[in-house]
Amino acid sequence: MTEALYRDDPYLREAAGVVTGHTEEGGVILDHSLFYPTGGGQPGDSGVLEWDGHRLPIATTVKGEGGACVLVPAEPARLPPKGTQVVQVLDWERRYKHMRVHTALHLLSVVIPLPVTGGSIGPGSGRLDFAMPQPPSDRDAIEQALNALVDRDLEVREEWITEAELDANPGLVKTMSVKPPRGAGQVRLVRIGQGAEQIDLQPCGGTHVARTGEIGRLRLGKIENKGKQNRRVNIALDL
Secondary structure, eight states: OOOHHHHHHHOHHHHHHHHEEEOOOOOEEESOOOOOOOOBBBOOOOOOEEETEEEEEEEEEEEEEOEHHHHSSSSOOOOOOTOOOOEEEEEHHHHHHHHHHHHHHHHHHSSSOOOEEEEOOOEEEEEEEEEESSOOSSSHHHHHHHHHHHHHHEEEEEEEEEEEHHOOOOGGGHHHHHHHSSSSSEEOOOOSGGGOOEEEEOOSSSSOOGGGGGOOOOOEEEEEEEEEEEEEEEEOOOO
């Protein structure tokens, strides 16, 4: 299993690692991964591996067998041999936008308190699909409510509960299509706001900013019809 540095510190931009293996497709597996693997609607991280004067661009990161993070090269190239110590350099600008958008989507699920049927995160925009038979009547009110939560600069923290505790509190899970990762005995929760200021608490394995103020101003995009019972709500960072 790859140790998830991105989970311990999502602001870490550079880290050492040792190559523990390769995949048949030409991916690289490290003992410690700075790169977040695709999951939960969030794209895998990109960046560069450096070793002994060599430089390998990484296009994305995916989940492999046994809890491994697989770094996928941008094009076929020489791979660092097993046992090589490398330096991982994250495409920080892209990751940080993912962090801001991901946290913003948590806020959207607060402003629109309906079951979430899908979602996607990009570098600057994202969307959630809701079980929403009728479109909202006041777009401006949604955008204003989102930015009001951003302006409150609420703390974003993580904590862990057991799978049994999650089973006893099924209301914590907002997403109908994406289930929290299980099998390790514990589930990671993301809490926005503390004490009386708390606005959200839900299972999530992605990367987030430390405070909602880091998100910056948000713009509400299209609200699309995705079937009789679903609406897709798009948001974007005001870059």
